[in-house]
Amino acid sequence: MEDNEIELHLKREDEIHSLVSGNKFRKLKYNVMAAIKEEKKTLLTFGGAFSNHIAATASAGKMCGLHTIGVIRGEELVSKIEDNPTLRYAQDCGMLFKFISRTDFRNKEDAHFISELQNEFGDFYLIPEGGTNALAVKGCEEILTKPDASFDYVCAPVGTGGTLTGLINSSKPGQQVLGFSALKGDFLKQDISKFAKRNNWKLITEYHFGGYAKINVDLITFINQFKKDHNIALDPVYTGKMMFGLMDMIKNGYFPKGSKILAIHTGGLQGIKGMNARLKKKNLPVIQ
CATH class of the missing domain: 3.40.50.1100 (Rossmann fold)
Structure with missing residues (x-):
């Protein structure tokens, strides 16, 4: 050079930050602030098996006293949490998982699908996949x-x-x-x-x-x-x-x-x- x-x-x-680092800290900062301002108790988001965003959301939720839900791409992962360091970490932070098929995961922005998640989990603050x-x-x-x-x-x-x-x-x-x-x-x-x-x-x-x-x-x-x-x-x-x-x-x-x-x-x-x-x-x- x-x-x-x-x-x-x-x-x-x-x-x-040691746990919520890089762009994940930046992306979650104002979303978490908004969730707290809106008096939401739960963050719900989407991600794959090794998602940095899933790990960061779980960690941020734990630090801020918020429940977290991760909708995870891949039904087969339900039995592989212990073998997956990202999911295991998120679970240790208190994140609740919902594993869905890759076909259903494509509906993550669909209003009807979001409504079904609200019926299942109650009120939550929605953060899109990747946090953007x-x-x-x-x-x-x-x-x-x-x-x-x-x-x-x-x-x-x-x-x-x-x-x-x-x-x-x-x-x-x-x-x-x-x-x-x-x-x-x-x-x-x-x-x-x-x-x-x-x-x-x-x-x-x-x-x-x-x-x-x-x-x-x-x-x-x-x-x-x-x-x-x-x-x-x-x-x-x-x-x-x-x-x-x-x-x-x-x-x-x-x-x-x-x-x-x-x-x-x-x-x-x-x-x-x-x-x-x-x-x-x-x-x-x-x-x-």
Whole structure:
């Protein structure tokens, strides 16, 4: 990077809180405040087997004295909680689970389905899968601070688009915001456009490694070497892919000479245990 005179800085959002870290803290902040203001006693949200959002919501609920319900994708997981570090942690925080089929999970935004959940569980404060809504974007707008105005590029991994949208809205004139999609495809552009107030952003879709939570030996090797070189752990689903992509783009001359780049570490390190369990079953190297 010195040959290109490019500066790359990593903002450690993963260090915000020991249990609710990174963008999950930002997304949940104003949602939890709203739930308390509305005198809701329960948070209900959606997620998969190794969801950072599920773990963070369970932890936030426990800390704030709120009940939590996780609607989990995959009926087969009901008998596998003890083998799943994310679900086991959420359960230890007091989260109640409802396991549903992948087909039913697609109805998570359907009004009739939400009404059925209300009939089953009573009144609750609804947080969407991944936590992204207007209040989540508001929280993510607080990631960038005054010193960050000096950067030419602001980069973040993208799952549901809430974090990137917050960065777009709080970016300064002249800055370009790059989102590294952890999912296959460019359908997230529409979701980001719902809340984005500016057009200074681009979705990078070449570093998803096959899709959500898909990784290979190249990515594992990169993450382990990055930790060895910088003593910083990267999660394999989001920040690891972004940093791999950034390093590759720098190497291939994407950024002009003298560029200053700020990358956002969005946390998600709790998911490493679950990913390593999957890697061991496939006889692949694990994340150190």
